[in-house]
Amino acid sequence: MTDFRFELLATNGKLRRGRFHTPHGTFETPCFAPVGTYATLKGLTPEQVRATGSELILANSYHLHVRPGAERIERLGGLHRFMNWDGPILTDSGGFQVFSLGHKNKIDDDGVTFQSTVDGSTHRCTPESVLTFQKQLGPDIAMVLDHCPPGDAPRATQLAAHERTLRWARQARDLHDSWGGSARGQAVFGICQGGTDLELRAESAQALAAMDFDGYAIGGLSVGETKKQMAAALDACVDHLPEQKIRYMMGVGMPEDLLEATAMGVDMFDCVIPTRHGRSHTAFAPGGGTIKMRNLQYADDPNPLVESCGCYTCTNYSRAYLRHLSVADEMLGGILLSIHNIHFLQDLMRDIRRRAEGND
Numbered sequence: 001m002t003d004f005r006f007e008l009l010a011t012n013g014k015l016r017r018g019r020f021h022t023p024h025g026t027f028e029t030p031c032f033a034p035v036g037t038y039a040t041l042k043g044l045t046p047e048q049v050r051a052t053g054s055e056l057i058l059a060n061s062y063h064l065h066v067r068p069g070a071e072r073i074e075r076l077g078g079l080h081r082f083m084n085w086d087g088p089i090l091t092d093s094g095g096f097q098v099f100s101l102g103h104k105n106k107i108d109d110d111g112v113t114f115q116s117t118v119d120g121s122t123h124r125c126t127p128e129s130v131l132t133f134q135k136q137l138g139p140d141i142a143m144v145l146d147h148c149p150p151g152d153a154p155r156a157t158q159l160a161a162h163e164r165t166l167r168w169a170r171q172a173r174d175l176h177d178s179w180g181g182s183a184r185g186q187a188v189f190g191i192c193q194g195g196t197d198l199e200l201r202a203e204s205a206q207a208l209a210a211m212d213f214d215g216y217a218i219g220g221l222s223v224g225e226t227k228k229q230m231a232a233a234l235d236a237c238v239d240h241l242p243e244q245k246i247r248y249m250m251g252v253g254m255p256e257d258l259l260e261a262t263a264m265g266v267d268m269f270d271c272v273i274p275t276r277h278g279r280s281h282t283a284f285a286p287g288g289g290t291i292k293m294r295n296l297q298y299a300d301d302p303n304p305l306v307e308s309c310g311c312y313t314c315t316n317y318s319r320a321y322l323r324h325l326s327v328a329d330e331m332l333g334g335i336l337l338s339i340h341n342i343h344f345l346q347d348l349m350r351d352i353r354r355r356a357e358g359n360d
């Protein structure tokens with residue numbers, strides 16, 4: 001019996017309540033995973049991350065492969081020990097970064113060659129190499145290499161990327177099987193692509209489902225398409241993914257998107273937005289709004305950031321103090337706002353899980 005298992009506990013319409021089991025513990029779904037690109041959630045200790053209610057975190061295998069190197073992390077005992085996080089970790093394949101960061105990337109049918117944005121050195125990613133990096137890093141969940149073209153790319157490009165993504169998924173799946181599958185302690189998820197083309201999306205989901213991955217990601221959305229296009233593409237994927245497997249929408253973290261996508265049957269999400277917002281003096285507020293912490297109106301405000309929030313920041317500090325930290329560019333400001341923002345999304349996910357169970 002594999003250590004990896006998705007339990008579908010309840011449904012409410014298309015909204016799903018579940019639990020995913022890994023060798024490093026379980027996480028409740030729908031879930032939001034904060035992102036520690038370089039094996040750190042910027043400015044936060046693992047204890048602080050845990051206290052926000054986060055159970056699963058993300059790291060980026062592309063960035064860690066470039067620096068400090070996946071082999072080095074393996075020698076040092078793997079990613080969990082390296083970053084002192086004993087809960088579930090997912091690493092993404094780096095496909096999105098390779099395609100979005102590199103104007104100097106060169107793609108062919110076997111992989112992609114690109115220049116590091118760190119030191120200009122040349123790297124090559126193939127479906128096999130990205131899985132090997134992730135085997136060395138040792139997260140609970142690894143992602144296959146996919147080709148994510150720009151949202152506005154012509155249909156011929158979308159079609160080629162879609163076919164390439166499926167071929168690469170097959171190669172990754174075969175390699176994973178040759179290593180003993182998820183029994184060796186790592187699950188692998190496939191990634192559905194196809195842009196806003198509903199036929200391609202459906203075909204992608206069906207083909208991946210036939211490959212029987214441990215979970216299914218929906219990539220290439222929230223990259224500039226309209227909300228309506230995003231919803232339609234999401235629907236086209238979800239309809240063809242197996243009921244009993246977890247569904248993961250990549251790179252989405254705005255509260256309204258989390259509400260909408262969970263209502264359409266998505267189980268997990270990740271995004272840099274809560275920590276990036278935190279570092280740029282912005283806090284999530286109820287009702288879909290944000291608080292710009294540097295605004296003069298908070299200079300004498302003794303109230304907590306968000307009255308109804310039970311996070312460490314809102315429990316202990318005033319808006320006036322947070323504004324002072326932001327204006328003075330003190331690093332504690334970014335840390336306290338990041339804590340609030342992650343906690344805020346985890347509260348939202350808890351509400352969504354309650355609703356999935358039929359309790360409002």
Ligand SMILES: [Zn+2]
Nearest residue numbers: 309311314340
């Ligand atoms: Zn708070």
